[in-house]
Amino acid sequence: MTVSESQSLLHRIVxxxxxxxxxxxxxxxxxxVExxxxxxxxxxxxxxxxxxxxDLEREDLLACLQFATQSLKMRSWQLVTA
Structure with missing residues (x-):
C-alpha cells in the first residue's frame, strides 16, 4: 500500500x-473503529x-486497520506478561 493510499483510507476515520x-x-x-x-x-x-x-465498505475495514497501525506507531507500548 502506498503512502497516498494509506492517507486516503485514513480520511474515512472521523x-x-x-x-x-x-x-x-x-x-x-x-x-x-474499536x-x-x-x-x-x-x-x-x-x-x-x-x-x-x-453500510460499511471494504475500504472502511482497511481504514480501521490502517488507523490502528498508525496509532501504534505513534505510541510506545509496554506489554505486561504474566
Missing amino acids: IDAEICHGKPTIRGMRYP SVLEYLAAGDSFEDVLAEFP
Missing part, C-alpha cells in the same frame, strides 16, 4: 465529540463484517 463520545468512527457513522477491530480480532472475516453491517 473523530467528533458529538459522535460516539469522541471515539474514532467510520465516516462519521456510529460504527466505532468495535470493528474487535470483530476482526475475534476471527470474523471482512465478508462477515460487511454482511453484518451493510
